[in-house]
Every structure is written in C-alpha cells, then in structure tokens.
Amino acid sequence: MRILMFGWEFPPLSSGGLGTACYGLTKALANRGVDITFVVPYAVEGEAEFVKLVSTSGIIKVRRINTLLKPYMSSKSYGEVRRKAKGPSMYGQSLFDEVWRYMHAAEKIAEEEDFDVIHCHDWMTFQAGIMAKKKKHKPLVVHVHATEFDRTGDTGVNQHVYEIERKGMHAADAIIAVSNYTKNKITRHYGIAPDKIHVVHNAVERSEKSFSEISALKKDNKIVLFVGRITLQKGPDYFLYAAKKVLEHNKNVRFIMVGSGDMEPFIVEKAAELGIADKFLFAGFLQGDELHKAYQMADVYVLPSVSEPFGITPLESMANNTPVIISKQSGVSEVINHCLKVDFWDIDQLSSKILSVLNYKALHEELRDNASLEVRKLSWDIPAQKCIHIYNQVLERNSIKI
Amino acid sequence: MLRGRKEGESSSGSRVPKRTFDYLRLCIIYTLYEKEKTINSIATETGINWKTVELHLTYLMGRKLVDEVHHSEYARIFALSAQGREFADKFMENITKALAEGKLDADARRRLRI
Known part of the structure; x- marks a missing residue:
C-alpha cells in the first residue's frame, strides 16, 4: 500500500x-x-x-x-x-x-x-x-x-x-x-x-535512556515541569496561578517551563508580579535528550491545557518515570488511568494535587510504577x-x- | 516480616491455621511501621486481599492506631498514628520477652507464625 x-x-x-x-x-x-x-x-x-x-x-x-x-x-x-x-x-x-x-x-x-x-x-x-x-x-x-x-x-x-x-x-x-x-x-x-x-x-516511543546526573537545582528542591507551547491553548497561566498556591505551602519547589509561545512575555511578567519569578525557570524549546533529561529531573509533570485534542507529553513523561497531573479537558485522559486528573480551571485542586505528589512518597511511587507499566502498552x-x-x-x- | 497466607496453604505444604483478624491487623500495622503506604502497597506486601486491607484499615482507624493521611480519587495513603507506633513497639517487646522466657506455647507461635 x-x-x-x-x-x-x-x-x-x-x-x-x-x-x-x-x-x-x-x-x-x-x-x-x-x-x-x-x-x-x-x-x-x-x-x-x-x-x-x-x-x-x-x-x-x-x-x-x-x-x-x-x-x-x-x-x-x-x-x-x-x-x-x-x-x-x-x-x-x-x-x-x-x-x-x-x-x-x-x-x-x-x-x-x-x-x-x-x-x-x-x-x-x-x-x-x-x-x-x-x-x-x-x-x-x-x-x-x-x-x-x-x-x-x-x-x-x-x-x-x-x-x-x-x-x-x-x-x-x-x-x-x-x-x-x-x-x-x-x-x-x-x-x-x-x-x-x-x-x-x-x-509514545519508549525512552530507554536514563540520565543519572543530578542537577544542582534538584538537590534542595522539588521540581514541577510544564512542557508545551506557551499559548492560550496549553493553559500556562493556570500553571502559574497553581504555582503561586503551591509556593504558599512549600517554598522548596521550582517550576520549569519548557517551550515558547506568544504568552511567554505575559507569563514572565505575571510571575514577577506575583513575586515568584525566582522560582521559575524558562528553558525554551527543548527536544531529544535535553527534553528526556527534563522529564527525568522532574518530580511531577503538569498538563493544564484548556483544550487538548490529545497531548503526547504526559505519555513521554510517564515513559520517563515521572508522575503526571493532566487536564480533564484532554484526549490523553481517555487512554491513561494512572495519573491525577483535574479541571484546568480548578487551580485549588491543581495545586493540592501537585503538593500531594510532592509530599507523599507513597503516592509518587504508586503513580510512577503503575504509569510506567501502563505506558508500555501504548505502542x-x-x-x-x-x-x-x-x-x-x-x-x-x-x-x-x- | 509478617505476611498473610490463605488457610491451608504453606511453604512446607503442611496445613496452617486460619488467619485471625488480629493477625491480619498485626500484618498491616507492621507493614506501616516502615513508612506510610497506599492500600495497594499494603495488599501487595502482606499478601492480603485489597478489600480486606481496606476494611481492616477502617477498623484500625476507629481504634486510632492508623491515620488516613491522604485521600484522593486515585489513591488513599495510610500511616501509623503515634498511638499505633506505641502499640507496635509494646507488642513486639512483649512477644520478644515471652519468647525469651519460653512463655509462648506452640499454638501461639503457630498462630503468629514465628
């Protein structure tokens, strides 16, 4: 054919x-x-x-x-x-x-x-x-x-x-x-x-690469990751507002945003306005090994999309043994169960779930181990x-x- | 580690007594002694059915030996309360003492699988 x-x-x-x-x-x-x-x-x-x-x-x-x-x-x-x-x-x-x-x-x-x-x-x-x-x-x-x-x-x-x-x-x-x-x-x-x-x-294609080197950032901090275009569709503003709430309870958390887009200047300015700019790292567009490193470095990956037809990034994160929190308004939520699901607009729920994964090792391990098995079936x-x-x-x- | 096993089943092939509720609860308490866990982890580690673990955790929470530290749609996490930790320490101390003094008869040892 x-x-x-x-x-x-x-x-x-x-x-x-x-x-x-x-x-x-x-x-x-x-x-x-x-x-x-x-x-x-x-x-x-x-x-x-x-x-x-x-x-x-x-x-x-x-x-x-x-x-x-x-x-x-x-x-x-x-x-x-x-x-x-x-x-x-x-x-x-x-x-x-x-x-x-x-x-x-x-x-x-x-x-x-x-x-x-x-x-x-x-x-x-x-x-x-x-x-x-x-x-x-x-x-x-x-x-x-x-x-x-x-x-x-x-x-x-x-x-x-x-x-x-x-x-x-x-x-x-x-x-x-x-x-x-x-x-x-x-x-x-x-x-x-x-x-x-x-x-x-x-x-998703399974990643077999493992990056054992520990970033200096990770030594004293937990890391929350966002990967996607920084545009209205991906909900970066909800990620920012949830970050603010997380930081009210735990100061030792850093937020990494991978990607670029038309909302980037707004997000940078808003982070400064909220007084959390020092907790944010804007990594720009990453791919290949750099992206896999970012996934493996993170303690939790967040997909706060306003409307996501599918969303491959949570699968990539799961393949890299990082637990995920995804928007219910996404197609990927139809195929994965071992993740936490939130409505993109519910910042309280989102921040509460981020804190739960960061604070409870048992929850983190449960999500990581089950998700790793689940994603193997998605070839x-x-x-x-x-x-x-x-x-x-x-x-x-x-x-x-x- | 204390581990649940179904009635009649044993590694040596000999018949083992039916697990009592107390024994199952002890299994759960000693699994949680190490660190906080989800019901799934407790069930996997002790070999006790998931639903049975959940029911006994409810009982242990009622006795204030266990606390539910996290509750979500995805998972519930349980940890030993201060009272539960004290109970576990005391129980182990008593068992060790009874064993050393030879006060634990064969039936009690068989029931506790020690």
Whole structure:
C-alpha cells in the first residue's frame, strides 16, 4: 500500500506534538509494510530534496516544499516570519496565500507520485489533499490533531481557518480524530456524521535512556515541569496561578517551563508580579535528550491545557518515570488511568494535587510504577494498525464507487 | 516480616491455621511501621486481599492506631498514628520477652507464625 502524506512538521525539524505523532505513526506504518511519501512545508533553498528516513520493510520518503509555513502559525506570526525572510517575492503575501502556494506545489508532487491513499495532517494541508484527490481520484483521509476551536480556546476562531477545516473534513472519505474529545468537537462544530469519524489515539516511543546526573537545582528542591507551547491553548497561566498556591505551602519547589509561545512575555511578567519569578525557570524549546533529561529531573509533570485534542507529553513523561497531573479537558485522559486528573480551571485542586505528589512518597511511587507499566502498552503499532484498517475501508468503498 | 497466607496453604505444604483478624491487623500495622503506604502497597506486601486491607484499615482507624493521611480519587495513603507506633513497639517487646522466657506455647507461635 502506498500513502501520500501531507504534514506540517517532521523530526528533526518540528516544534510540537504533531511532528512526534507523524514520526511515530509513519515509522510504525513502514514497519507494517506501508510505503509513505511525506510532504512537509519547510523553507529550504533550491530544489525540493528527497530524504530517505526509516525503512524496515516499507519506505518513508520525505519531500520538502520551499515555503515559509511552520506549524501552529497564525496570520500575525506568518507576517513576522515573512518580513524577516530574504527574497520575499517568492512567498505568499499572507498565511493563506502561502497555504495556497503549498497546495499548488503539493498538486505537482501528487501528479508525479504514485499512491493509493492521501493522508493529510491538520488544516494547512487539507487544501493540498483536496487538490491531490481531484487530480488522481484517490481516497482522502484527513487526520485531525487539533481544531481551530482547540487552538483558540473557543474564543476568536479564525473564520478562514474554520472554513478550510470544514471543507477538508467534508471532502474527506474518512476522518481520523486523535480522541473522542476531538470527535465530539468535529461533530458539534463542523457538522460531520459521527460514523465518518474514526478515533485513533496517539501513542509514545519508549525512552530507554536514563540520565543519572543530578542537577544542582534538584538537590534542595522539588521540581514541577510544564512542557508545551506557551499559548492560550496549553493553559500556562493556570500553571502559574497553581504555582503561586503551591509556593504558599512549600517554598522548596521550582517550576520549569519548557517551550515558547506568544504568552511567554505575559507569563514572565505575571510571575514577577506575583513575586515568584525566582522560582521559575524558562528553558525554551527543548527536544531529544535535553527534553528526556527534563522529564527525568522532574518530580511531577503538569498538563493544564484548556483544550487538548490529545497531548503526547504526559505519555513521554510517564515513559520517563515521572508522575503526571493532566487536564480533564484532554484526549490523553481517555487512554491513561494512572495519573491525577483535574479541571484546568480548578487551580485549588491543581495545586493540592501537585503538593500531594510532592509530599507523599507513597503516592509518587504508586503513580510512577503503575504509569510506567501502563505506558508500555501504548505502542505506535496500535494506531498504525487502525490506520491501515481505515485505508482498506476507504479503498474498498472507492472501488465500489468506480 | 509478617505476611498473610490463605488457610491451608504453606511453604512446607503442611496445613496452617486460619488467619485471625488480629493477625491480619498485626500484618498491616507492621507493614506501616516502615513508612506510610497506599492500600495497594499494603495488599501487595502482606499478601492480603485489597478489600480486606481496606476494611481492616477502617477498623484500625476507629481504634486510632492508623491515620488516613491522604485521600484522593486515585489513591488513599495510610500511616501509623503515634498511638499505633506505641502499640507496635509494646507488642513486639512483649512477644520478644515471652519468647525469651519460653512463655509462648506452640499454638501461639503457630498462630503468629514465628
């Protein structure tokens, strides 16, 4: 089976969970004998290049399109990137022009490539997928990792993005949602019949690396970790307010925030205003070994997201033997049990749970040991099998139509 | 360590007496003597059924020998109270003394598995 996949990011050039998810899924699909051509929008000089990545029995090819698009971009941030870019004449005037340009470049790739199914990851690639479907009359599967409602926290939805998402979902032969939470959002906001949506939960690659070195910070302090973009969707402000409450009871706690985003200046200023800036460490964007080190260093990981379609980071934390506290408004809460769950807005509960994990060794050990066992069951092979089943379903339906 | 074992089951294959409530409670008290624990940890370490541990903990809390130090949807943590620690120390002292003086008959030793 040959799949033409359109994505936003692919490691090592990735900025969030989408890249991690695409990598894990494509690797597992390749292990099951699926050939994948992965199209990503990276600003690279010159001609599109081919990179052969993982190959056990299948093949993953990565094709790059020369564009300024980056994952999680807004119209404003696109404007800033474009102003800084050299030779602006070749790039689109706005984010949507750039999506349009990406679509036409993808159309060319679709003409050149031979494939059975088109698989698109998130809204920026949906138009490319629709175009490829029109050109080659192949079934289209759209994979929804996040909706505009998640990214904006249900406020200030960009109508243009919403329209592209809606169009893509209606044009698709099947929709993959990363959780039932996302499936509900799709049926509620986009008018899609539930039977067209398949829930395929994400998974995690187990980390075998262990970093024994103890940071100086950890010697006298407990560490609470936040990993994610510092944006409205991820609830960094709730993390900050909960930190304030935790520090009222235990001064020997340090809070590490890994990631960056538009709310970073606000969080830094607010931390200073609350008088807890010295207890905060802003590590910026981390990946690879540095990120694993951060997980292993922490005593507890917190995911306070306002709306999280899935959330791979708690699984990564569990794989690194660190207990997790997650928002109930997340898809990952559907697949894990050995964690503490809170409503993102309930700062009292959140701070109380952080203190419980830090103070009660028995609770910490119970969460750590059980979560470590639980996360072993969440391999990428399960979502890969489900995806193959969906591909077969749409191919079967497509052949009946012909 | 004191460890619960089902009636009729023993490492040597010989029949062991039915565990009394007192014996199970002693198992729980001595497991908690080391440090505070969840019901799951107590059940795993003593070999006593989870539900049985929970019921005996309720009794021991009523006797003020054990305190519930943390309660959440995920886990409950129990620790020995000062009274419980005193009880455990005194009980062990008495048993040691009785053993040394040969005052503990065979039946009592069998029941306590010592």
